[in-house]
Amino acid sequence: MSDLHAYDAIVIGGGHNGLTNAAYLAKAGQRVLLLEQRHIVGGAAITEELRPGFNFTTFSYALSLLRPEIIAELDLVRFGFMPLYMRSHFAPMANGDYFLIGPDAAVNRAEIARHSKADVDGMERFEHDTARVRQFVRPLFDSIPPNLFSDDPADTERMAWLVKHLGNADKKLLHDTVRLLTGSIADFVDDYLESDIIKATICSAACVGIKLGPMSPGSGINWLYLSMGEHDGIGGSWSFHKGGNGGFTQVLARAATAYGAEIRLDSHVTRLITDGGEVRGVVLDDGTEFRAPIVVSSLDPRRTFLQLADPRELPADLVETIQRFRFQGITSKVNFALDGVPHYPAFGDRTDQYGGFINIAPSVEYMERAYDAAKYGWYSEHPYIDASIQSFIDPDMAPPGKHVMSCYVMYTPYQLKDSSWDAERENMADRVQATMQRFFPNFNDLVLQREIVSPDIIEAKTGLSEGNIYAGEFFPHQMYFFRPAPGYSDYRTPIRGYYQCGSGTHPGGCVIGAPGRFASQQIVTDLKR
């Protein structure tokens, strides 16, 4: 072993959480090596120019839940951080009408009233009540969960704080919170709204990434989770990074490097080196070894515990829990290069409806039926599509006058019944394109190229087990102090010096950075002991 291969900490995986963790550790003075298996950093947050001038957000497609603390603490603006504003939310309807929400509250009221006058204040009550829930859960979301099974004074303190915090809530707030954490989003919105398209627009945000429909209990927690994103302080609003999420992870890489971390590409870690229950380093697939007393895995829990680590060195109950941990990837991406602007007849020549998300979810039932197929191992005939013409938000994403459209597709289960994605990939994309054609009559004529990213491809390229974009389902029993397993929500592992910082830890997935940040806090705390 040469000195060159000795570090204070090694971070496995150059996704956004690995990069965030490496940047924080380097900023705290650690000599950090980050190992990324691919030729680019970013993991599931990359931008690729698949056609000259056309930039595709291959996987994740928005700066969704990135914690503002990270922007400030890592001084990301200095490294080129630039979140662009997504000004609208456009939901086409089956009858050719639409629901379009934009930046002006009074105009939004008029648009809501066009669908239901009662929903004008219904929506405002819904937004106020859910904003209170967000405010209430935010301190839990934005801190390391207490380890319920630990005698550590830090955990006792965290637990005492949690009990006190829960005690501060009034009856309605606590009840609303529990309803969202355990119930269905469709049930919740029924208390406030009557227009189906407005309900569908809200419910659609609960159906991103999980194997549940809007009517399933459990969809509420996903809605709440995804609404924890904010842009410039506006709760529930997402932004788009300049150059896509690949632009964002390049910013993180510049920051990590500037703080002193070393990033090594094409470096596929196959296993840990351990000695007497302590981590000593890692081994690459070509046999190269790197040594460090701290190793942080940003991979998902299955890879972190069952692949990198030797399960024989772990407690049997942990191995069993991780084996039970549900992934069941359900989403695909179909990205289009377009020769011009999709035409929605009701808008004529207007294009301002394309300033944000385009939501193909014309009714609550449409989404629930789209989910039905997935229960029985098949993909939706009429998929729910969360789309965005990103070149309208950042003109540098496509050549002048041309466009790129990201289509996030639900529901496409990882495991197909009696078939495979190799056999069905094109058919699935055909359904997506046919759906777009149904709403935008010139769509087929505009398609220059399409990229199909089915769950198997997500798994193969990013390493996310079963293509689950969150590195593990957002079920209540897989969240907070159960993420990824009871007793292991504090980013530590049973192997001394081995930590986890991926989206399979609290709070969870999305472009969020919090797992990477919290893991670095835990590591720095442990180093001081």
Next chain:
Amino acid sequence: MLKHTPFHERLEELSQTQAWGNWAGYLSALRYDLSTKHEYFAVRNGAGFFDTSPLHKYWIRGRDAERFCSYVFARDIRPLKPGRAQYTIWCDDAGCVMEDGVIFRFSSDEFLLTAAEPNLGYFRQLARPFNVEIIDCSEDYASIAIQGPRSRAILEALTPDISDLRYFAFAETKIADTPVTVSRTGFSGDLGYELFIPAGDALRVFDALMEAGRPHALRPYGDEALGMTRIEAGLPLINVEFSSSRYAFTDDERFTPDELGLAWLLKGIDDPTRPFIGRDAIIRERMEGTSRWRTVGITVSWQDFYELFDGNGLLAIPDEIPVSWETMIYNDRDKRIGYATSFMYSPVLQCHIGIARVKPKYAEPGAEVFIEQTVNHEYINVRATVTTLPFYNPERKTA
């Protein structure tokens, strides 16, 4: 009744809001879109255009034009070559700033000045001993600013003559068969240009500009987005950062160039061959160290802003629209040490920024000061950090 600029009929069609303000007697858009931030991002990440036609414009011509300008304006005009422009100020005898503007040199004896306020009478009075002619040509020209990273690509499609235009240079060219002066100037702190067009031909050039801008998502922006970009650029605005000393009643309303952060304009002030209005007073101010203020930037960190609201049970939602009042600044013992003249949340910088005047001993970059905010109907001081200006200065601005 407010007047319409030569572009108005097109602008009216483009406006979703019909939200108009009054700029020098003209209807001037506060914003066109429902969102100011959307307009702002046109400038920071695409291209935006702003109708500057209400600016006052004066030809200064004649054998003594250079002598006159070097006497009236505090910034030395003599090194300015034809085809170049400069930002300038004019002061009173006490060395206080009256106003500012941009002056373009067309030839050895011909200049064009653009200014926010009327000055014809004042300049003509000063011009009496000189062989110089001042002509108000404000209504002869429509003017429009195209600002943002894509502005060059758009204008290049209309005229190749602007490709190599350097920062603060201008070219006389043709767009849509119309003679147009294109300068690489603007108020956004970004790559940008301004067009001066014979008023009668304004719409023809405008239509060509819109056509060239379409593939680049060129969008109009109004006064609110203009305010955001110019604060990020650290550019002072008359009647916000200062008002004309000519109309002041007290010394508290008067500011010297050094106090306004404009000392950089006074390069060569020691040159005895160029007397100008205010020179002696400014030299005296510097010798005696009597400057009362320094102009600085201040920033409030995201964490401090968040804590200010979250700590009081409120949602921390920053407002990017610049506040239209002054905000008091204190030291750590609650002693008032200055005030912010502009204050806003910057979406590209991800924190609050302000242009402020503070007592000189608090002006060091990095100094901790406290800015007064109203939260839950109470004044609360939040920590701020003194910085240099500008806040935002992309390489492309001058590259």
